[in-house]
Amino acid sequence: MIVLKLENVSIRYKVGDIRNIGLKETIVRKLRGTYRITDFWADRDVSFSLEQGDMLGIVGVNGAGKSTLLKAIAGIMRPSTGTIERHGSVAALLELASGFDPDLSVRQNAYLRGAMLGYTREFMDERYEAILDFAELKAFEDWAFKQLSTGMQSRLAFAIASLVQPDILILDEVLSVGDGAFAVKSAAKMREILESGATTILVSHSLDQIRELCNKVMWLHQGRQIAFGGTDELCNCYQAFLNGETIL
Amino acid sequence: MLQTIQKHRFLLEELVKRDFERKYKGSLFGTAWSVLNPLMTLFIMRVVFGHFFGSGIPHYTTYLFCGTVVFGFFSESTSEGLMALIGNAHIFTKVNIPKYLFLLSKNAQTLINFLLTLSVFFLFCALDGVAFSWRFLALLYPVVMLLLFNLGMGFILSALCVFYRDMQYLWGILTQFLMYLSAVFYSIDSFSPQIQNAFLLNPLYLFIRYFRKIVLDGVFPSAGFHALMAFDAFAILLIGIWMYRKFDTEFLYYV
Numbered sequence: 001m002i003v004l005k006l007e008n009v010s011i012r013y014k015v016g017d018i019r020n021i022g023l024k025e026t027i028v029r030k031l032r033g034t035y036r037i038t039d040f041w042a043d044r045d046v047s048f049s050l051e052q053g054d055m056l057g058i059v060g061v062n063g064a065g066k067s068t069l070l071k072a073i074a075g076i077m078r079p080s081t082g083t084i085e086r087h088g089s090v091a092a093l094l095e096l097a098s099g100f101d102p103d104l105s106v107r108q109n110a111y112l113r114g115a116m117l118g119y120t121r122e123f124m125d126e127r128y129e130a131i132l133d134f135a136e137l138k139a140f141e142d143w144a145f146k147q148l149s150t151g152m153q154s155r156l157a158f159a160i161a162s163l164v165q166p167d168i169l170i171l172d173e174v175l176s177v178g179d180g181a182f183a184v185k186s187a188a189k190m191r192e193i194l195e196s197g198a199t200t201i202l203v204s205h206s207l208d209q210i211r212e213l214c215n216k217v218m219w220l221h222q223g224r225q226i227a228f229g230g231t232d233e234l235c236n237c238y239q240a241f242l243n244g245e246t247i248l
Numbered sequence: 249m250l251q252t253i254q255k256h257r258f259l260l261e262e263l264v265k266r267d268f269e270r271k272y273k274g275s276l277f278g279t280a281w282s283v284l285n286p287l288m289t290l291f292i293m294r295v296v297f298g299h300f301f302g303s304g305i306p307h308y309t310t311y312l313f314c315g316t317v318v319f320g321f322f323s324e325s326t327s328e329g330l331m332a333l334i335g336n337a338h339i340f341t342k343v344n345i346p347k348y349l350f351l352l353s354k355n356a357q358t359l360i361n362f363l364l365t366l367s368v369f370f371l372f373c374a375l376d377g378v379a380f381s382w383r384f385l386a387l388l389y390p391v392v393m394l395l396l397f398n399l400g401m402g403f404i405l406s407a408l409c410v411f412y413r414d415m416q417y418l419w420g421i422l423t424q425f426l427m428y429l430s431a432v433f434y435s436i437d438s439f440s441p442q443i444q445n446a447f448l449l450n451p452l453y454l455f456i457r458y459f460r461k462i463v464l465d466g467v468f469p470s471a472g473f474h475a476l477m478a479f480d481a482f483a484i485l486l487i488g489i490w491m492y493r494k495f496d497t498e499f500l501y502y503v
Binding site for chain 1: 258259263269412413501
């Protein structure tokens with residue numbers, strides 16, 4: 001059964017005189033005829049489909065359009081052309097800490113972030129203790145989020161996010177967080193989620209990880225889909241490219 | 249839309265809590281400011297304008313309070329609403345949630361403030377010797393219409409603010425200008441009939457006048473007056489919703 005299907009998906013970014021130039025500059029530049037908005041195609045004609053339980057790894061150098069593509073699949077951006085068909089619920093963990101408020105307490109942040117991930121209040125009431133236990137933050141419950149160390153913040157973020165149970169899971173370089181012991185624990189937890197049968201899309205710069213986890217791989221380069229196929233063959237090609245043995 | 253609000257109710261509640269917390273964090277009187285602030289505005293205006301405009305207007309304190317309570321709600325709601333998108337850009341660029349929730353949350357907060365102020369308003373009415381009647385129930389109408397109007401303005405302003413940050417500064421000035429045009433502290437009786445009619449083009453004046461009709465004059469405004477208010481509120485709301493729909497996926501490029 002096909003769970004996710006992308007057909008000729010292209011995503012255009014608008015760049016040029018649109019960011020933070022303000023009303024005055026906009027008018028001045030429009031009058032002078034120097035107002036420019038140009039298109040930047042972050043992704044061009046990407047097509048693939050995934051079946052239930054597939055694990056897709058997306059590889060490519062910086063600026064390949066990986067994150068943009070994930071945003072489109074997550075529904076945060078809409079493709080400029082082409083279609084994306086999703087069957088089932090989608091959870092996108094693009095940045096684990098997005099949505100946290102520095103001034104709120106750990107407890108309030110946990111509920112706020114949980115709500116953003118689509119959990120219900122009952123679910124959070126039930127799991128809240130377990131989240132704190134997992135994040136090892138029991139003693140810091142009433143601290144403001146900004147008072148936590150960066151490591152603690154990412155532990156909390158991971159503990160909340162790791163409760164997702166979607167049909168389609170989107171991960172952007174968030175397989176594990178924290179220092180030694182926690183990295184092992186979070187990696188194991190993530191493995192558990194991956195094995196729960198959700199169709200997963202994973203962006204990672206670690207080819208080893210992709211070889212280990214994924215059964216399909218897609219290679220993006222400057223927005224174009226270079227290849228889509230089996231893991232071993234594609235990883236070998238990509239490795240050769242990275243080593244400078246082949247050129248595109 | 250109502251269905252998705254139901255679906256995101258938990259998130260909306262948490263956002264309202266967050267906005268409340270943020271607003272009053274570190275202030276000594278906390279939420280009390282939401283009542284203290286309008287009361288101080290009232291006091292200052294009473295002192296400054298009472299001498300010039302108050303002499304010919306019976307129950308001038310209540311007259312003035314009708315103006316400040318309505319205008320205060322509008323001004324707080326829109327100035328907060330203005331930031332609904334740019335203040336949450338870090339969230340909607342990473343998480344797929346409906347963007348109007350941010351505005352609803354801000355408006356829920358200002359609505360609560362308004363209702364608190366309104367209870368103080370009724371207390372002042374009693375102190376000022378205003379006769380209460382069952383007609384006061386009709387005030388629900390302008391309150392609901394003003395709420396919709398504020399929501400619409402919030403949609404429009406927050407969207408514009410994404411494209412032009414200047415709106416933040418411009419809106420402060422425009423609000424002030426609008427306040428002077430809304431007969432908050434003066435009476436329009438001394439103007440010519442044409443100018444008096446021109447005041448009806450200002451939605452804020454309509455809301456304020458409705459309050460005064462009920463509270464001070466003890467009469468219901470005409471059916472046409474009701475219709476005009478509804479027209480203003482829904483026109484602005486629809487424009488606002490249209491903008492959010494049209495630019496929903498565009499906002500991301502500008503933040």
